[in-house]
Every structure is written in C-alpha cells, then in structure tokens.
Amino acid sequence: MKAKLFTDKVAVVTGGSGVLCSVMAIHLAQLGCKVALIGRTQSKLDVVCKTIRGLGGVAVAIAADVLDRQALLNAQALVHQQLGRCDILINGAGGNHPSATTSQTRFDASQSDGKSFFNMDLSAFSSVFELNFMGTFLPTQVFALDMIGRQGCSIVNVSSMSAFAPMTKVPAYSAAKAAISNFTQWMAVHFASAGIRVNAIAPGFFLTEQNRSLLTNADGSLTDRGHTIISQTPMRRFGIPEDLVSTLEWLCDDSSAFVTGVVVPVDGGFMAFSGV
Numbered sequence: 597m598k599a600k601l602f603t604d605k606v607a608v609v610t611g612g613s614g615v616l617c618s619v620m621a622i623h624l625a626q627l628g629c630k631v632a633l634i635g636r637t638q639s640k641l642d643v644v645c646k647t648i649r650g651l652g653g654v655a656v657a658i659a660a661d662v663l664d665r666q667a668l669l670n671a672q673a674l675v676h677q678q679l680g681r682c683d684i685l686i687n688g689a690g691g692n693h694p695s696a697t698t699s700q701t702r703f704d705a706s707q708s709d710g711k712s713f714f715n716m717d718l719s720a721f722s723s724v725f726e727l728n729f730m731g732t733f734l735p736t737q738v739f740a741l742d743m744i745g746r747q748g749c750s751i752v753n754v755s756s757m758s759a760f761a762p763m764t765k766v767p768a769y770s771a772a773k774a775a776i777s778n779f780t781q782w783m784a785v786h787f788a789s790a791g792i793r794v795n796a797i798a799p800g801f802f803l804t805e806q807n808r809s810l811l812t813n814a815d816g817s818l819t820d821r822g823h824t825i826i827s828q829t830p831m832r833r834f835g836i837p838e839d840l841v842s843t844l845e846w847l848c849d850d851s852s853a854f855v856t857g858v859v860v861p862v863d864g865g866f867m868a869f870s871g872v
C-alpha cells in the first residue's frame with residue numbers, strides 16, 4: 597500500500613467499475629480512502645471492490661443509476677451506514693453512444709445513411725447529454741450535502757478534450773462535457789464559502805471499450821480517426837488510466853487547497869498543439 601494521504605476519508609466514485617474510474621478508485625483506496633463504487637452493474641462493481649479489498653483497502657459496491665435521484669439517496673444511506681459521510685466525490689460516470697453520433701465529420705448533402713445532423717435520433721441525443729451532465733449534477737446534489745460544514749472536502753468531475761473544442765461526430769457528448777466544465781466553475785464559486793473545492797480533469801484520448809472500435813481496427817492498427825488523434829498528440833500515444841491518478845490525487849488533497857474551478861487537461865499535449 598502507498599503512503600496514507602487520505603486516511604479514513606470517504607470517497608464516492610461514480611463510474612467506479614469503468615476503465616478510467618476503477619483505476620482512480622483503486623488509487624484512492626491505496627491512499628487510505630474508504631471507497632464507495634457506484635455504477636450500473638453490480639457484478640462489474642464487485643470485481644473492483646474485490647481488487648481493493650485484496651490490496652488491503654476498504655470498499656463497497658453499490659449499483660445505482662446516476663440519473664435516478666432516489667437510487668442515489670439510497671446509495672448515500674448505504675455509504676453512511678457502511679463507511680461514513682462523503683469527503684471526496686469523483687463524478688466519473690459518463691460516455692457516448694453510437695446512436696447519438698453523425699456518421700460524417702462534415703455536412704454532406706448527398707449523405708443517405710440516415711446518420712446526418714438532420715435526422716439525428718433525439719432520444720439518443722438527450723440520453724447522452726443527460727448521462728454526462730445530469731449524471732454529474734445529481735450525484736453532486738446528493739453527496740455534496742455530506743460535505744457541508746466539514747474540512748478538506750473536494751469534488752472532481754470528468755470533462756474531456758471535447759469540452760474545449762468539440763470532437764467531430766459527437767455533438768451531444770461534446771456539449772455535455774462543455775456543460776460539465778462550465779458547471780465545475782459554477783460550483784467552485786457557489787461552494788467556495790462552504791470550503792468545498794470543485795475541479796475537473798479533462799482526459800485526452802485513452803483507449804477504452806467505448807472508443808476502441810472508433811480508434812483501432814480489429815487487427816489493432818489505427819483507424820483514420822485514431823491516426824488523426826495520435827498525429828495531434830505531441831506525445832504520440834494514447835493515455836493509460838494510470839496517467840490520471842497523480843492529478844486526481846493532487847486535486848483531492850489539501851496540497852491544492854487554493855485551487856478550485858479548474859479543468860486540468862491530462863492529454864499528452866493535445867490541447868497545446870495547434871495542428872501546425
């Protein structure tokens with residue numbers, strides 16, 4: 597186990613069974629946090645929970661939909677019962693869905709595959725927007741209440757490169773991530789008087805199950821989109837989940853006590869590169 601920076605702090609990690617946030621949750625547990633993993637599928641959460649316990653950490657796995665306020669309140673009651681009040685909230689649940697994308701990067705009047713901007717599936721658009729934005733708003737509404745009147749509490753949201761300049765094809769995801777960055781600033785201001793810091797991490801491009809088929813072919817070679825991303829990433833690689841944990845640690849710890857309302861890119865230089 598690592599040095600116990602966060603002994604006895606309670607961290608709630610939504611999306612805690614996912615590729616990026618499971619690594620974040622394990623890292624926080626190794627630093628002494630008691631971790632509540634929240635996600636949709638109990639069996640997937642149980643795997644991460646078992647890993648944390650196997651490393652000597654403390655974790656509970658609670659299946660709850662981040663869009664269901666009552667389910668979140670039930671989850672909060674379980675967290676209180678089993679771990680205590682929430683000190684650190686990581687809003688990691690999120691993602692895109694293929695039905696909320698356009699098939700072309702630029703408008704093409706001859707397009708006939710039914711995936712243009714003009715026939716975009718409204719319910720798919722709304723559900724991607726909701727998952728990412730309301731899926732950050734609602735857990736914050738529930739768990740930030742635990743932080744009122746206490747010291748050293750912190751919220752970390754998960755934004756994206758797509759919040760700064762939208763990625764082609766994914767308008768709902770991009771708009772929602774931009775909203776998350778904006779909401780991060782709003783909350784930072786709103787909660788500064790309560791001593792709760794609110795920041796975000798904007799990961800660059802990480803190969804996960806959600807984007808693997810967009811970025812790589814079956815034989816592991818890069819798709820055109822994958823090539824474009826790597827050629828725009830000065831460090832010339834995709835991120836690995838472990839690239840995120842030192843920034844997460846810093847944002848949750850009192851060493852960043854005067855930092856609130858920032859969105860930190862962890863992107864191998866993607867944002868700094870103008871393309872020329």
Ligand SMILES: NC(=O)c1ccc[n+]([C@@H]2O[C@H](COP(=O)([O-])OP(=O)(O)OC[C@H]3O[C@@H](n4cnc5c(N)ncnc54)[C@H](O)[C@@H]3O)[C@@H](O)[C@H]2O)c1
Binds near residue numbers: 661687731757
């Ligand atoms: N992978 C990347 O390159 C990348 C880049 C930038 C931002 N992100 C963001 O990082 C976060 C984690 O992404 P990931 O790549 O690890 O994806 P992932 O699919 O592995 O993890 C997403 C997690 O969210 C959970 N989730 C989804 N809908 C939910 C709901 N309604 N209620 C509760 N939980 C729900 C899933 O169960 C899963 O655990 C997301 O917010 C994503 O948008 C990812």
